[in-house]
Amino acid sequence: MVSNPDYDLCIIGGGINGAGIARDAAGRGLSVLLVEAGDLASATSSASTKLIHGGLRYLEYFEFGLVRESLCERKILLQAAPHMVRVMEFVLPHDEGQRPVWMIRLGLFLYDHLAGRKKLAGSKAIDLKAHEYGKVLDDKYAKGFVYSDCQTNDARLVVLNALDAQERGAEILTHTACTKLRCDGDHWNISLRDLAAGQEWDVRASMVINAAGPWVRGVLEASDLVHGDGLPNVRLVKGSHIVVPRRYDGAQAYIIQQKDKRIVFVIPYEDDFTLIGTTEEDFEGDPIGAQISQDEVEYLCAAYNDAFRGQVTPGDIVCSYSGVRPLFDDGKENATSSSRGYKLYRHKDMQAPMISVFGGKLTTYRHLAEEAVSKILKMAGKPGAAWSAPHSLPGGDIDDYAEFISEQKARYPWIPKELLRRYGRAYGTRMARFLDGANSLDDLGAHYGDGIYEAEVVYLVRYEWAREVEDILWRRSKLGLHVSPKTIKNLSQALATLTEEVKSDDAKLAGD
Numbered sequence: 001m002v003s004n005p006d007y008d009l010c011i012i013g014g015g016i017n018g019a020g021i022a023r024d025a026a027g028r029g030l031s032v033l034l035v036e037a038g039d040l041a042s043a044t045s046s047a048s049t050k051l052i053h054g055g056l057r058y059l060e061y062f063e064f065g066l067v068r069e070s071l072c073e074r075k076i077l078l079q080a081a082p083h084m085v086r087v088m089e090f091v092l093p094h095d096e097g098q099r100p101v102w103m104i105r106l107g108l109f110l111y112d113h114l115a116g117r118k119k120l121a122g123s124k125a126i127d128l129k130a131h132e133y134g135k136v137l138d139d140k141y142a143k144g145f146v147y148s149d150c151q152t153n154d155a156r157l158v159v160l161n162a163l164d165a166q167e168r169g170a171e172i173l174t175h176t177a178c179t180k181l182r183c184d185g186d187h188w189n190i191s192l193r194d195l196a197a198g199q200e201w202d203v204r205a206s207m208v209i210n211a212a213g214p215w216v217r218g219v220l221e222a223s224d225l226v227h228g229d230g231l232p233n234v235r236l237v238k239g240s241h242i243v244v245p246r247r248y249d250g251a252q253a254y255i256i257q258q259k260d261k262r263i264v265f266v267i268p269y270e271d272d273f274t275l276i277g278t279t280e281e282d283f284e285g286d287p288i289g290a291q292i293s294q295d296e297v298e299y300l301c302a303a304y305n306d307a308f309r310g311q312v313t314p315g316d317i318v319c320s321y322s323g324v325r326p327l328f329d330d331g332k333e334n335a336t337s338s339s340r341g342y343k344l345y346r347h348k349d350m351q352a353p354m355i356s357v358f359g360g361k362l363t364t365y366r367h368l369a370e371e372a373v374s375k376i377l378k379m380a381g382k383p384g385a386a387w388s389a390p391h392s393l394p395g396g397d398i399d400d401y402a403e404f405i406s407e408q409k410a411r412y413p414w415i416p417k418e419l420l421r422r423y424g425r426a427y428g429t430r431m432a433r434f435l436d437g438a439n440s441l442d443d444l445g446a447h448y449g450d451g452i453y454e455a456e457v458v459y460l461v462r463y464e465w466a467r468e469v470e471d472i473l474w475r476r477s478k479l480g481l482h483v484s485p486k487t488i489k490n491l492s493q494a495l496a497t498l499t500e501e502v503k504s505d506d507a508k509l510a511g512d
């Protein structure tokens, strides 16, 4: 239940866009409620390729504006969360059957120059027969290009935005669905259902932003709001990835052009693995149930096998995941060329302000959020200046990441190097919240196995809305890839008790 059933703004959806909007709006002093039907980032925002990138291939569709916006956001995010957004080199091997060399050179020139890139090296051509990056590739490649982009942890980026929103005053309710929106004069009545407890109640808000991703139209349909001039259609496009044991040494990723004009990324993932994706196919049905098909598995294995010396077979796959892109339908025939831009639809026929978000990219969420909040405030005739660009996300107040890690080694000399590295990447400066006061691993409480200690789990439950083992192992982290069944069992057994303890401690603190 919420403490104050009357808000300035209610946001539906706790993916990257909803969480980003909540942060932006709370930072402008609005009273904000965000409702998410599942766990934070339980849908598309945990199933991406995890790149903060301009999207080199969108240049081909003349989407210069989108690429420029994305590259500007890349720069902002590198500064806002240096622990979670890291620069990665991408190798683009070239053979005769692909886009011509002049086109790639031009594309890379634009990519280098469309936005500032102080921290990223410029692109260059390489001889794959001589360069170490060519060693793992098939013999057919002689020439290639290298450029820089960034990799992140998509689901944690969502949580950091929600955390910042909460610290700026927003209320975040997970496992709570919006079941109906009713415009009543100058405000909205919003029906909510706690999907875990089965409770239902109403709240009021002056403004609503519908950021339900693939369900954006579903939310409108449930409330009979699918009218209004020019309301976009959503095009649901499924994309799948496979994870296999690490294929090669080195920190570089590869971007492989396919004969059907798609591209497949091959990316070092979670130290011990390689991520291969993505596919693109139109999707029907409930996006939450999206799963990789046999055709997609074969497509991804074939894409890898055609470009690399080694082979990947379906039997090598450790896990796979699929997500559904909620693209706004621009009428393009194929999904690959459909725009990755976004549309913020203003429901002008309603007296109380409301916006629905169509499309977007992980990379551009901050800008989308800023624009959405500015737009809805304008509709409401209220002031509120944009603020978020120069502000770091929780844990991201770090000037130089290498220096930060050295400082943490000196501060916590008793933490094994690999564990400290993991804490640094996941929590940045926030690791102090569960490490300070401890002087040995024993001080971190029970050890459930594979470097998962009670102190971290308590932090995730108390501050990061983690409820289930899956939230911890697959969204707040990707530890699910690394831990043994015994660790999972230990964690499962401990979680219910820890959650009760956290609740009771918090209740005591609130009562003091």
Ligand SMILES: Cc1cc2nc3c(=O)[nH]c(=O)nc-3n(C[C@H](O)[C@H](O)[C@H](O)COP(=O)(O)OP(=O)(O)OC[C@H]3O[C@@H](n4cnc5c(N)ncnc54)[C@H](O)[C@@H]3O)c2cc1C
Pocket (backbone or CB within 6 Å): 012, 013, 014, 015, 016, 017, 018, 035, 036, 037, 038, 039, 040, 041, 042, 043, 044, 045, 046, 047, 048, 049, 050, 051, 052, 053, 176, 177, 178, 179, 211, 212, 213, 214, 215, 219, 237, 238, 239, 240, 278, 322, 323, 324, 325, 326, 359, 360, 361, 362, 363, 364
């Ligand atoms: C395969 C794939 C790869 C991608 N790779 C990249 C990439 O590398 N880089 C990049 O920039 N972008 C990438 N994207 C795009 C990016 O992931 C999406 O644009 C972004 O995650 C969409 O976020 P969202 O918040 O709009 O939607 P979602 O993350 O789906 O969030 C919507 C949320 O709304 C909730 N919801 C729905 N209905 C209700 C309701 N009634 N009440 C309450 N909550 C509700 C859902 O549970 C869901 O959590 C990729 C997308 C896919 C599919």
